Amino acid sequence: MSVEKAQNVSMTIVNPVAKVESKTITPAASLTSLEGKKIALWWNGKAKGDIALKTIAARLKKEYNVETELFTQGWPHGDEVYDRVIAAECQAAIATTGD
Structure with missing residues (x-):
């Protein structure tokens, strides 16, 4: 096995x-x-966040007669996600994040 030595090497830090x-x-x-509010459920696409939001939605509907709407954030994302939630006239939002 041979080892070659590098010469004239430059690095930029x-x-x-x-x-x-x-x-x-x-x-x-x-x-x-x-009670009776419309809640945005914002899923950022991370694993099983959608399951958590669906569980939350079922509980909110049962206990508070809440309407929910799921929003999925693509990647990369920009202000269009916020704009869609605003256009849907939701009174609040619940978001999931994580890895």
């Missing part, structure tokens, strides 16, 4: 920190009751 972009939003007022 870079800082891998990404530029942070933020957006300020005004949070919605807290609901005084869930």
Whole structure:
């Protein structure tokens, strides 16, 4: 087995920190009751998050007569997901995240 020695090698050192972009939003007022409300269920596509949201939806419907609508976030995502939830006139949202 032979080992070759590298000559004339150059390296560039870079800082891998990404530029942070933020957006300020005004949070919605807290609901005084869930009774009869329309709730957005926001699934980001992570494993079994949809199952958790379906379980939550069934419980909310049974206990508070809540209507739910499932929104699935694609990747990459942008503001269109927020726009769809707003257009659906939901009074609140429940989201799942995780790996």
